[in-house]
Amino acid sequence: MTAQHEWNARFEQFVARKTRAATSAPLLPLRTELDEPAQDAIAIGNAWSTQLFDGRFYVSPAHAGRPSCSLVFVQSLDGNTATPDPGLLGGGNTDKHLIYEGLSRVAADAVLAGAETVRGGEVMFSIWHPQLVDLRMSLGLPRHPIQIVATLRGLDLADSMLFNIPDVPVLLLTVAAAAEPMSRAIESRPWIRLLLMAEPADLRGAFERLQSIGICRISCVGGRTLAGHLLEAELIEDIYLTTGRVRGGEPGTPLSSSPWRGRTVVRKAGTGADEGVIFEHLLPRFRPDRLVK
Numbered sequence: 001m002t003a004q005h006e007w008n009a010r011f012e013q014f015v016a017r018k019t020r021a022a023t024s025a026p027l028l029p030l031r032t033e034l035d036e037p038a039q040d041a042i043a044i045g046n047a048w049s050t051q052l053f054d055g056r057f058y059v060s061p062a063h064a065g066r067p068s069c070s071l072v073f074v075q076s077l078d079g080n081t082a083t084p085d086p087g088l089l090g091g092g093n094t095d096k097h098l099i100y101e102g103l104s105r106v107a108a109d110a111v112l113a114g115a116e117t118v119r120g121g122e123v124m125f126s127i128w129h130p131q132l133v134d135l136r137m138s139l140g141l142p143r144h145p146i147q148i149v150a151t152l153r154g155l156d157l158a159d160s161m162l163f164n165i166p167d168v169p170v171l172l173l174t175v176a177a178a179a180e181p182m183s184r185a186i187e188s189r190p191w192i193r194l195l196l197m198a199e200p201a202d203l204r205g206a207f208e209r210l211q212s213i214g215i216c217r218i219s220c221v222g223g224r225t226l227a228g229h230l231l232e233a234e235l236i237e238d239i240y241l242t243t244g245r246v247r248g249g250e251p252g253t254p255l256s257s258s259p260w261r262g263r264t265v266v267r268k269a270g271t272g273a274d275e276g277v278i279f280e281h282l283l284p285r286f287r288p289d290r291l292v293k
């Protein structure tokens with residue numbers, strides 16, 4: 001079993017590696033093609049992000065009774081999302097460091113991931129570029145978002161860094177049958193809490209309880225199975241979708257197999273080495289089109 005001081009040291013190295021990657025990657029400004037936010041959109045950014053993103057980034061306010069939730073995805077040119085390494089889908093550095101590990105979650109209380117996106121990898125969903133850390137601090141949020149992991153079969157909590165850092169709270173969104181075998185591991189980790197659903201389809205009920213514990217904004221990082229369930233449950237307000245420059249990914253793995261696209265509110269094009277990359281901020285199909293500013 002890995003000792004706590006070893007997890008802490010591993011996390012320290014992880015933070016250093018992620019920070020180095022974010023600060024050393026050449027980031028290229030995006031070029032705005034469309035900027036028509038919904039009327040209630042909240043604009044976020046600082047001078048650094050606004051220059052690179054070519055404008056403000058928009059998030060939705062929380063609802064009465066449940067948090068607002070966005071999806072952030074990169075897809076290949078031919079529309080696939082599943083891959084062991086999303087970097088291979090051609091979204092580029094600016095997508096990864098400014099949008100994915102940045103603006104899409106900088107204002108989030110929590111990041112939500114499906115168990116398959118977490119299993120087998122060393123992940124922690126946070127903000128790494130110092131400019132984005134500053135932006136998050138200016139919003140009065142804790143250094144790292146709460147990590148919410150959705151699982152129906154349960155996870156080996158002793159096996160993964162994400163569940164072993166006391167300073168980073170975790171919520172397990174699950175059902176009783178999956179929680180039971182994890183109960184001893186949870187007892188010895190007071191920073192992990194259960195968010196139990198009566199059944200897998202009860203995502204809406206779980207979301208309503210999240211707001212009562214202070215989680216008002218969630219960034220869901222996928223994968224497509226969880227994203228599909230959230231779209232079906234009409235729990236998504238915003239979709240941040242980057243389309244990369246290359247074909248690839250596992251064939252037949254679009255963000256969701258059901259129609260989900262509503263109005264595009266923001267569209268940006270990559271520049272320089274990122275020419276061909278497209279970023280879109282979309283509203284889901286079910287969301288009534290809101291008035292534009």
Ligand SMILES: NC(=O)c1ccc[n+]([C@@H]2O[C@H](COP(=O)([O-])OP(=O)(O)OC[C@H]3O[C@@H](n4cnc5c(N)ncnc54)[C@H](OP(=O)(O)O)[C@@H]3O)[C@@H](O)[C@H]2O)c1
Nearest residue numbers: 073074083114115116117150151152153222223224225226
């Ligand atoms: N392109 C991108 O932007 C992007 C983003 C994220 C992931 N990915 C890639 O996508 C792949 C993983 O995607 P995926 O669709 O296979 O899996 P996923 O959505 O990450 O995880 C699916 C798992 O989530 C749990 N789950 C699903 N619905 C749930 C619900 N209603 N309540 C509670 N838990 C629920 C289940 O966990 P159990 O397994 O425990 O039953 C299910 O097997 C990987 O290749 C990953 O690298 C790509």
